[in-house]
Amino acid sequence: MNKILEGKTALITGSSQGIGKALAIGFAKLGANVIITGRNQENMEKTLQQVEQQGVKGIIIPGNVQNYDEVQNIIAKGKDKFAHIDILINNAGFSRLKPIHKMRVEQFENILKTNVLGVYNFSHAIVPHMMEIGSGTIVNTGSAIIDSPGPRWSAYSMSKSALLGFTESLGIELKGNQINVNTIMPGPVDTPLFRMGMTEDMIKTIGPMAPEDLVPYYAFFASDQGKKVTGLNVDINICKSVIEMGKNSWSELKEIAKEKLKPESFKKAKKYRKLINFLLQFNK
Ligand SMILES: NC(=O)c1ccc[n+]([C@@H]2O[C@H](COP(=O)([O-])OP(=O)(O)OC[C@H]3O[C@@H](n4cnc5c(N)ncnc54)[C@H](OP(=O)(O)O)[C@@H]3O)[C@@H](O)[C@H]2O)c1
Numbered sequence: 419m420n421k422i423l424e425g426k427t428a429l430i431t432g433s434s435q436g437i438g439k440a441l442a443i444g445f446a447k448l449g450a451n452v453i454i455t456g457r458n459q460e461n462m463e464k465t466l467q468q469v470e471q472q473g474v475k476g477i478i479i480p481g482n483v484q485n486y487d488e489v490q491n492i493i494a495k496g497k498d499k500f501a502h503i504d505i506l507i508n509n510a511g512f513s514r515l516k517p518i519h520k521m522r523v524e525q526f527e528n529i530l531k532t533n534v535l536g537v538y539n540f541s542h543a544i545v546p547h548m549m550e551i552g553s554g555t556i557v558n559t560g561s562a563i564i565d566s567p568g569p570r571w572s573a574y575s576m577s578k579s580a581l582l583g584f585t586e587s588l589g590i591e592l593k594g595n596q597i598n599v600n601t602i603m604p605g606p607v608d609t610p611l612f613r614m615g616m617t618e619d620m621i622k623t624i625g626p627m628a629p630e631d632l633v634p635y636y637a638f639f640a641s642d643q644g645k646k647v648t649g650l651n652v653d654i655n656i657c658k659s660v661i662e663m664g665k666n667s668w669s670e671l672k673e674i675a676k677e678k679l680k681p682e683s684f685k686k687a688k689k690y691r692k693l694i695n696f697l698l699q700f701n702k
Contacts, residue, residue: 421449422641427500429453429492431483431540432510434461436609437559437629439468441507444633446472450640453496453503454478456510475500483510483536489543502551505640506544508537509559512611513574526573533577541588545597553596555640558585560603562655578603582651589649598648602635605655627654634700638693647692656683660694668694 428445432438434456442452446469454465454476462478469476479495481488496503511533514525537558548554561578563571581601589599606612606626613621635654638644659679665671668691676684687694 424449426504427451427502428505429496429503430507430509431455433465434458436611437607437632438509439465440629441633441636443468446474448637451475451500455481455492483539484531486539489539493543503547505555506540507557507636508540510536511559515570517570518572521573529573529577534580548597549595556599557636557639558601560601562603562605562653585651586649593648598639600639600650602652603654604632634697638696643692643696650689652690653686656686657690657694660687661697666698
């Protein structure tokens, strides 16, 4: 797809590595200037180098998503550099998988402060700017784990579940301001976070997604096709299974999807139809 994000600026949290880094490079390829943020300077410099190789501008503004003053500083410096920030990707996050009786309350607080407060901090600080420029796109990184409950996931799952209600409510609240708010919920993605404590055999068995493959899911919401879509919590596994049906558009695959998917999943797929059309066009 061509430079559909040309002229826009994207602020991507957690872009020093993993999914955020892939989104930074992917958005740069689509023409966006990128504000890279995280805490590891060396990793952020590596991202910046690859962003600039795409012929766009990038800037590193470090900070901790848990700290509101640092968040405001990132946004202020980003505005100084680019005048407008059109896209916010709330992606920074982490997990510690432990049974509840082994998780210290401080560790749980740290998960919440990153995965929940961090999203709130950035959204809170950027919305006045997006209102001022008359439009904006916010996309959060959730997780499909909330639909696949299991032991040791309770703290992380609780933090990612919080994004559902946030997304739906804020989506409605900001509709009149031309600001769309959505959450992408990936399954396993091959990143340093995912690889923690895994052997190569375990990774092979799980078969995680490549982080680069997530780019169109996020880019859609900043594109002309997706700009009016808001309040969605996107289950990537449903999108992937629909795309694998091998058709060219939602209208061609709708009946097959109805037959093959569970009724609940089909209901969700119908809500994703514009995104599905975009994904089908993206790599052509
Ligand atoms: N990988 C998966 O399988 C998977 C699946 C579903 C959802 N997710 C979600 O996807 C997002 C990205 O995860 P990932 O797999 O790419 O993990 P990752 O490789 O560990 O990257 C996490 C990023 O978040 C940043 N970060 C973490 N805590 C931060 C803080 N307090 N302040 C500022 N930045 C912070 C890190 O930056 P620094 O290290 O520079 O601080 C890093 O850039 C997370 O929200 C995660 O929950 C991941």
